[in-house]
Amino acid sequence: MMMLGLGSVGLVLLSLAVQSGHGAQDSAVWSREETTERNYYTRYHNMSEITAWMEQMKRENPDVVSSMVYGQTYERRNITLLKIGLRSTERKKAIWMDCGIHAREWITPAFCQFFVKEILRTYKTDTKVNEMMKNLDFYITPVLNVDGYIYSWHNESTRLWRKSRSPGTGGCTCYGTDLNRNFYANWGMVGVSTDCCNLFYCGTKALSESEAWAVTDMLGKMREDILAFLTIHSYGQQLLVPYGHPNTTAPNHDELMEVGLGAAMAIKAVHGMDYTVGTSPDILYPFSGSSQDFARLIGIPLSFTFELRDKGEHGFELPEDQIQPTCEEAYAGAQHIITYTHDKAFYSYAATVTATLWTTLLAAWVSSAILL
Amino acid sequence: MDWTLLILLVVPTVVHGNPTVTVRTGSGPPVGSDQHPNSVPLSEETQTTTEVREVVVEEVMMTGVLNPSHYPARRAATVVQHYLNTRYGSPYRWIFLSKVHSGSAEDVAEMRKYQLELTMQEIISNVSGQCSAELLFPGGEGQSAPQVQASCEGLLQSNTTAQEEAFYQQHRASNNMVSGNDIPDSYGHMEPNMKPFWHLGGVASSFIMLKESNESTLYNMAQVANFTQLETEKDQLRVNYHVLLHEMISQEIIHWKLLVTWSPEQGVQVLQTELQPKCHNCEAPPNTTN
Secondary structure, eight states, rough: OOOHHHHHHHHHHHHHHHHHHHHHHHSOOOOOHHHHHHTTTSOOOOHHHHHHHHHHHHHHHHTTEEEEEEEEEEOOOOOEEEEOOOOOOOEEEEEEEESSSTTOOOOHHHHHHHHHHHHHHHHOOOOOHHHHHHHHEEEEOOOOOOHHHHHTTTTTGGTTTOOOOOOTTOOOOOOOOOOGGGSSSSSSSSSSSSTTSSBBOOSSSSTOOOHHHHHHHHHHHHTEEEEEEEEEEESSSSEEEEETTTOOOTTTTHHHHHHHHHHHHHHHHOOOOHHHHHHHHHHHHHOOOOOOHHHHTTTTEEEEEEEOOOSSTTTOOOGGHHHHHHHHHHHHHHHHHHHHHHHEEEHHHHHHHHHHHHHOOOOOOHHHHHHH | HHHHHHHHHOOOOOOOOOOOOOOOOOOOOOOOOOOOOOOOOOTTTTOOSSOOOOOOOOOOOEEEEEETSHHHHHHHHHHHHHHHHHOOBBBBBBBBEEEEEEEEEEEEEETEEEEEEEEETTTTTTTEEEEEEEEEEESSSSOOOOOOEEEEEEOSSOOOOOHHHHHHHHHHHOOOOEEEEEEEOTTOOOOOHHHHHHHHHHHEEEEEEEHHOOOOOOEEEEEEEEEEEEEEEEEEEEEEEEEEEETTTTTEEEEEEEEEEEEEHHHHHEEEEOOOOOOOGGGOOOTOOO
């Protein structure tokens, strides 16, 4: 309860900070850099632009941003994340976020870019963001399915590609595995197909795809430290909590629902958009082998799948003039989860000690008062 | 003395959630591949010697009061959306589901009957209205369309007469047939003069989406791949469309061609529809020659 209270206060402070930040930008004299930056985050960017942008983030923020190549795609491209946080000599807790696991969901890499931009813009002036940057490292992968994303940029006929780009095997001539069915989490059980032409093709075996393997490898190495796992998709306006596999309940289901509903409220407060919260078997469809399920299964307590705008009017081809509002609301939702996660980890001990101390003092005072 | 003792005796407890970690292996009870409407038929389309398996949980159909945020109500509500567009849609009127308030489902003979309370929104004028709807999904064999009844309040408030008439007059003459493609484009963009054709494509697609819908589907139009206006006939604008439908539960992109007519008086009619085959050989990497 106290943690949620602290989280809410943190969220309010953060929202005020974000809003005041925007206000300050609007009234400032426009430098060319600011104008460019403002326009940059309202457009979709291809893979080479995103790669260049990652380099730029490192160059401009060398004390808080580094990058890590943590795997290779089928077509031998680097899978890169940005690690963002105030440097520390001690081991730090982490937040994981990945975007672009499904190629056609272009709004999602745009959101990862926006998220990075926002925390870098605000961490020096916003005490809450600063505190979280001090205590946490953010591991953000703007595009996980690099091959698929590049393919979806090829021309209009490839725009709606979803899967990876590994070729089919055993005489099956279609391409691609659904990366979000390829994880070692009840792999191959539900909501999948063994037909390589199918959009839910789960691969020849769990982690047959190097992209899924790269994430698994990183999560495995960091599992003690990762507090929250966020994987970003579109479309549908939903927040999914584990498990995608039906008839199984996460041990902290109530907590996940509560935090998810809080995040949905934070999202709605920005532009009035409704995001439905629930397990995938309840609100979408059952499926196994997802990265979200894997994260929860290895012990990461807070594991969420975001399904961003819209609800079907444009679908995957969300207009660029909706990038900003979509990112703003998703940012509020993500920050709600991250703030909760952070405060639970870093305030829980202190809060309990304080509460216990006060209770003790009060009991002692009362007993001494009675004795007198 | 006593104070110190008391405080020392109190051990601050920090509760760490230590979730039980259960990792199941890939083996499990065999799940039947029955009756999923989008399942790949075994062995027919197999190009390999290995068995193709569609692993789907047989959906237990909800009966009684439905949770408005769960998928059964949402899928049924989307069917109502398609129905409303077939009845009332036009180049200047396109309706989308806004919110499910409540719903219930029951088995009636061989069929599944839903009752829903919904908010629908006309997205061009942004006018919302409350709707009550009843649907019947046919049971058993056969692919017949769901039957829908719906009554809405306030939804059709916007006055589209002037715009529709202007659009109609602009395009009915034969000297300048319009065509377009990729609406919206990869960036979600479209030229303003393409918008009414986009709306019309969406409304026309609703005829297909309505007919193809069942309790295991959730359809949206993803894109107008292309459209070509034909000669006006019997005072109806005529347009050939190639649309891409996104079916959410299978995640498939399904291509359809349709012949559409429209006039302000007659509304939207779909004269012909043709499902386009899925192109598997189109998937090879761009610079390989196959």
